[in-house]
Amino acid sequence: MPQPYLSDPDKGPSRIRVHHLQQAKERGEKFAMLTAYDVMMAEIFDQAGIEILLVGDSAANTVIGYDSTLPITVDEMIVFTKAVSNGTKRALVVADLPFGSYEQSAQQAVATAVRLMKEGGAQAVKIEGGHEFAEHVRAMVLAGVPVIGHIGFTPQSEHALGGYRIQGRGDAAESMIADAKALERAGAFTILMEMVPSPVAAKVDEVLTVPTIGIGAGNATTGQVLVWQDLLGLGANRTPRFVKKYADLRSVISSAVSQYHQEVVSGAFPSADYEFKE
Numbered sequence: 001m002p003q004p005y006l007s008d009p010d011k012g013p014s015r016i017r018v019h020h021l022q023q024a025k026e027r028g029e030k031f032a033m034l035t036a037y038d039v040m041m042a043e044i045f046d047q048a049g050i051e052i053l054l055v056g057d058s059a060a061n062t063v064i065g066y067d068s069t070l071p072i073t074v075d076e077m078i079v080f081t082k083a084v085s086n087g088t089k090r091a092l093v094v095a096d097l098p099f100g101s102y103e104q105s106a107q108q109a110v111a112t113a114v115r116l117m118k119e120g121g122a123q124a125v126k127i128e129g130g131h132e133f134a135e136h137v138r139a140m141v142l143a144g145v146p147v148i149g150h151i152g153f154t155p156q157s158e159h160a161l162g163g164y165r166i167q168g169r170g171d172a173a174e175s176m177i178a179d180a181k182a183l184e185r186a187g188a189f190t191i192l193m194e195m196v197p198s199p200v201a202a203k204v205d206e207v208l209t210v211p212t213i214g215i216g217a218g219n220a221t222t223g224q225v226l227v228w229q230d231l232l233g234l235g236a237n238r239t240p241r242f243v244k245k246y247a248d249l250r251s252v253i254s255s256a257v258s259q260y261h262q263e264v265v266s267g268a269f270p271s272a273d274y275e276f277k278e
């Protein structure tokens with residue numbers, strides 16, 4: 001396979017923009033999205049070639065320690081979005097619209113999206129929900145906000161959906177495809193699908209012109225996304241089945257910190273190398 005256009009150091013874009021993702025789909029190339037919530041991780045992921053950094057409302061779980069995404073606020077999302085945009089040179093920075101910040105009206109969605117862009121430095125936003133939010137998407141797009149639609153399992157609707165469950169099985173597949181089409185028609189530049197049977201996700205990618213991104217949605221979507229603490233093995237909890245763990249940072253950090261602790265209590269640290277002479 002030739003060097004993918006998106007990551008070609010000479011011909012590829014120096015800054016990923018929405019139209020590059022569309023071109024990727026047209027060329028049959030894939031791209032990667034990863035969450036980020038702080039400047040140093042954003043720098044590392046950006047320099048590693050990740051095309052899209054998502055400031056997910058999963059920060060509610062992975063940074064703040066809530067057991068769902070529902071409590072995180074727009075003000076909190078803005079802090080994380082600023083940190084990520086400060087650490088990013090090439091990737092597209094996308095921020096989640098948190099629960100309660102967009103549902104009431106298209107105008108509320110525009111106001112929140114504008115804050116995430118103006119105050120947080122986001123270059124696009126992501127909104128959970130299907131055709132019922134098409135007008136919200138249209139209003140944001142008209143305001144100059146690029147929008148990703150998020151369908152399938154939408155964690156902000158956990159209580160309405162009855163828990164963490166796969167969506168779009170059986171008869172529900174047709175309405176999921178209709179949701180994806182409605183969001184595309186409203187102007188969404190990408191559709192993200194979470195916990196959807198792979199054949200349904202493949203069908204959605206096939207019927208849409210815009211690219212798709214999957215998490216627990218198989219290998220036929222244009223892109224993939226994971227939460228970085230899952231990918232790098234930082235969390236203590238069991239991860240969802242769709243997670244592939246590429247490292248075990250929790251044990252790396254734990255043994256380094258134990259060694260530091262042991263050297264402090266034994267007096268081995270700081271040795272002469274780390275002290276100031278008169």
Ligand SMILES: Nc1nc(=O)c2c([nH]1)NC[C@@H]1CN(c3ccc(C(=O)N[C@@H](CCC(=O)O)C(=O)O)cc3)CN21
Nearest residue numbers: 057058061062069155164165166227230239240241242
């Ligand atoms: N750390 C983390 N990773 C995520 O992927 C993630 C978050 N947090 N927070 C926001 C949402 C919530 N998501 C989740 C969280 C848990 C499951 C889960 O426990 N899934 C089980 C059961 C699936 C089933 O019903 O069969 C699994 O084994 O995959 C799935 C998605 C995805 N997002």
Ligand SMILES: CC(C)C(=O)C(=O)O
Nearest residue numbers: 035056057058215225
């Ligand atoms: C899991 C991804 C898609 C997300 O929405 C988040 O991290 O908040």
Ligand SMILES: [Mg+2]
Nearest residue numbers: 056057058096
């Ligand atoms: Mg989210």
